[in-house]
Amino acid sequence: MLNYITDYLRSNTTPGQAGNVLWALVYILIIFGGVSLAVVAMNWLERKLLAHFQIRLGPMRVGPHGLLQPIADAIKLLTKEDIIPSEADKPVFWIAPVMILMTAFSAYVVVPFGPTHAVTDMNIGILFMLGVSSLSVLGIVMAGWASNSHYPLIGALRSSAQMVSYEIAMGLAVVTVILMTSLHGLGIYGTGAGAAGTGTLSMIEIVKAQLAQQTWFVFKFFPLGLISFFIFAVAMVAETNRAPFDLPEAESELTAGFHTEYSGLRWSLFMLGEYAAMIAVSSIAATLWLGGWLRPFPNTLTGDTWDLVFSLFPGLTFLGLALIAFLGVIRMPKHAYFRLQTLGLAGFAAVLALIGLILFIPPVRDRIQDIYWFIAKVAIFMYLYIWYRATFPRYRFDQLMKVGWKVLLPMGIGVLLVTAIVGVL
Amino acid sequence: MTDATKYMSHLELGERDETFLDSNELIINMGPQHPATHGVLRVILKLDGEKVLGTECVIGYLHRGVEKIAENRTYTMFNPYVDRMDYVAAVSNGLGYCEAVEKLMNIQAPPRANYIRVILTELNRIASHQLWLGTHALDIGAMTPLFYTFRDREEILKIFEKYCGARLTTHAFRIGGCQYETYDGFEKDVQNFVTFVRPKIDEYEALLTSNRIWLERTREVGKISAKDCIALGVTGPVLRASGVKWDIRKAQPYAAYSEFDFEIPIGEKGDTYDRYLVRMAEMRQSLRIVEQAVGKIPSGPIMAKVPKVIKPPAGEIYHSIEAPKGELGYFIVSDGSTQPYRLRVRPPSFVNLQALDIMVRGQLVADVIAVIGTLDIVLGEVDR
Amino acid sequence: MEPVATPFFFYLLSALAVVGGVLVITRRNPVHSALSLILTLLALAGLYLMLYAPFVAGVQIILYAGGIMVLFLFVIMLVNLERNQKEEQFNKTWLVGLVAAVALGTLFVIVYAKGQALFPERLAQLPEAQNTQQVAVLLYRDYMFSFEIASLLLLVAIIGAVVMAKKRID
Amino acid sequence: MVPITTLHYLVVAACLFVLGVVGVLTRRNVVIILMSIELILNAVNLNLVAFSRLYGLHGQIFAIFVITDAAAEAAVGLGILIAFFRNKETVNVDEVDLLKW
DSSP states (O other): OHHHHHHHHHOOSOHHHHTOHHHHHHHHHHHHHHHHHHHHHHHHHHHHHHHHHTTOOOOOSSSGGGTTHHHHHHHHHHHSOOOOOTTSOHHHHHHHHHHHHHHHHHGGGGOOSSSSOSSOOOTTHHHHHHHHHHTHHHHHHHHHHHTTSHHHHHHHHHHHHHHHHHHHHHHHHHHHHHHHHHOOSSSOOOSGGGOTTOOOOOHHHHHHHHHHTTSOTTTTTTTHHHHHHHHHHHHHHHHTTOTTSOGGGOHHHHTTGGGTTOOHHHHHHHHHHHHHHHHHHHHHHHHHHSOTTOOSOTTTSOSHHHHHHHHTHHHHHHHHHHHHHHHHHHHSOOSGGGHHHHHHHHHHHHHHHHHHHHTTSHHHHHHHHHHHHHHHHHHHHHHHHHHHHHHOOOOOHHHHHHIIIIIIHHHHHHHHHHHHHHHHO | OOOGGGGOOOOOOOOOOOOOOTTSOEEEEEOSSOTTSSSSOEEEEEEETTEEEEEEEEOOTTOOOHHHHHHTSOHHHHHHHHHTTSGGGHHHHHHHHHHHHHHHHTOOOOHHHHHHHHHHHHHHHHHHHHHHHHHHHHHHTOOHHHHHHHHHHHHHHHHHHHHHSOSSSOOOEETTEESSOOOTTHHHHHHHHHHHHHHHHHHHHHHHTTOHHHHHHHTTSSOOOHHHHHHHTOOTHHHHHTTOOOOHHHHSOOTTGGGSOOOOOOOSSOSHHHHHHHHHHHHHHHHHHHHHHHHTOOOSOSBOOOOSSOOOOSEEEEEEEEETTEEEEEEEEEOSSSSEEEEEEEOHHHHHHTTHHHHHTTSBHHHHHHHHHHHTOOHHHHHO | OOOTTHHHHHHHHHHHHHHHHHHHHHOSSHHHHHHHHHHHHHHHHHHHHHTTOHHHHHHIIIIIIIIIHHHHHHHHHHSOOHHHHHSOOBOTTHHHHHHHHHHHHHHHHHHHHHHGGGSOOOOOOOOGGGHHHHHHHHHHHTTHHHHHHHHHHHHHHHHHHHHHHSOOOO | OOOOOHHHHHHHHHHHHHHHHHHHHHBOBHHHHHHHHHHHHHHHHHHHHHHHHHHOTHHHHHHHHHHHHHHHHHHHHHHHHHHHHHHHSOOBGGGOOOSOO
């Protein structure tokens, strides 16, 4: 059994490619659990970070520094009464949140957390991701329509118009990258699936192309890669309906947009889907432009020493988190009331430190590195999401459309054309 | 002057349309339970898609009959009621009422009382503008300014609390002057506040003034010309942002305003962005006034000689002051008894709200939110 | 490598597709019809994957389910009349239509029964890993002209749709 | 279990095709008629892709063209539908009995 596992870990294909259903299932379960956990963590982090942007403390009551707040929220949402408006279209009202959740999670099938850490490496990887994430529009339209109420319907119509418009700019930015996979200029990338000058849609191959070309695509054909990255970064915020493009749920105008009539468990499914979609599009951006699982400076800081230094990062991160938690323990008020909380935080810190230490063990270190860098890159985008929300006012609907159609779209076409010309020259 | 009646909106609310086709109008009901109507304002919107064809405000959800109550209370007893109209700027309301009654009785408040009145009123103006800025920005989607402004407004409320024990509905002034002498360290507190809040105003501006999205959301939104403003009787920052240099503090100085050096900030275009800039500049000017007033506050009595029973001679008086929202006027008819025969308030919010319709016509739904925010209405004052 | 449980997935997806199709033509509410059609389209995308045509499957999802159907839903919401649902859903010639359809179905059955021998059972083993690249090569080399015509068609469709749907300003 | 052959796919395609034809011939609502046409196109697509496994990739190319076509058809069809609805307040085909209004 152990042999079987270690054997598998040494192989260099994804479970999907190897046709290994068992491992694919294990991966799916891990990803499902991991993403759900990440959503919970994001929830807490967003509230904490947003609070600190806004000179407040955020959740502080449930657990030390509100660490258990997401759990409390989850319990509250699960036990809440599930209200279905009497005039609603019940089956559609039922399916809508499930649809959003399903599309958000099925996109993870092709996300490469490492050269072998993906459920499968589809030939149409990025196309699949874009397609599946475009399906969430349907969920939103269904939710808005089934609620049978004005505000949700307007919210849903706005939302779908917005997502459909920004998908085009997003697609153009992605096409630019796909073009880049075939344009090497250095003559290095000539093997594998993308041989003979053809590009690739596969997520893993795209990262491998960046490895072979010794550059992240965000820096390729400077500033072309950067512009396409910028287009994608803007479009992806609009695509996930987050501030400053959060019109569909513009609180001050449409109360809560398409999910106004939802409550309890179903509402939490919407939130879960929204955050999962945010992580999914962020991982597209990280994969396509920031070199996926590749560590920073792969071409300048080379050599065994640097490899070693960069492989220590995961462990150091966890030790750093443990240190912060320990500082929190020290700063806890010395009062009998807080004893349990202090102990809990100390235990949490100890667990973090233990994980950090485990991550220093060489075999684990080598396996975990890729995943670590990938998650670190995605985390940057998640931080940006929160930052936008704290800083920007909301766009008006016509301005949003103007940005999509009159700024991002021409820019995308221009970048695509120039990339093609530059690549051929 | 334009004919004001032509702006009165009359929506035909008869037919309800079932479809969302843009060839037909859609009537949508915003409020009274809506997060962006600042209380219980109900706006009926007639939409063509997202475009606003007309609006109709339904008010009165917060009506308490303040003016009628006045007829059954003595002049002194009615004083706290005025705080409950514009509860965000309670001090200004009190000042207007006290000065109106003083004018009716030919009493002159002593200089020290006038200075205290000016300081508190100007602080209250800053507090009111801060609250406006926070909620207005929140309506447009910027969450953060709200928390910044509330942090700084807290300092003003602390000063109020120390002075008279109340934070919101202060009841700070009495007919004939002030009830309370300033507490020890009042000057220092105010001085500290001025130095504390100056950089904070720059902080708000850093968040918003040159923010591209803020510019797009506020520029050319809710425009109103100076002519229309005057025709509708709109006053305050809304009027000044349209380019009319009208401020009662300068035009008909009351309290001690003639003794201070300050400017009236005006805008050019009369759009939401100009109103934002005018209010930001006004906060700075208020700080200037407060600083000067604290610097040269005279000593002396704080209460004029006022008879025990306030019994103004028969007659009528109209007195108005510049409240944070605009011209706040009190019209009092006295029959010589201890109670006013009739009291009428000219609340700035109520008059300014009339401009909503012409400001939003032809604009989008999202702009209605921005315009309601920029009018800076307080429903307690609109409905009285 | 042979995919796992091919018959099972085939029957599942085909059943979903056919059930979706039946629902499309029988539902009273057009939104329900559209949602059923989406079900059919997604099931068909699955069938394309089973036929080693991942690119077509991807295009099916992104264009059909994510694009065209959203357009449909939009229009249904725009023209959704309560009155419409209470009316008779089938036209007067429904019997004729049904007979014609049954005849067509019979025709198919006969053709398939007779012509079964015509379909060779050899399966061209198309390498799935290179599908996109091969489609691209064909599309941009052999079918270049048709591709350009298709783009022209789309342009005409865009203009046509705008002209049709634009509000007349009298 | 019987191995899945091309014929299986063809039968599914035939079912969808017949369903589409029934929809076009019997429904009154234009939107549903348009959707039935989409069903027919999809049946054709399934045929093309199924045959592409036997005769090479050309079938898939054709399927892509058909999808393009479907997009154009839906856009124009729905545009006409909206223009029609705006004038007649109905979406029933049997009420389209005037060439001009």
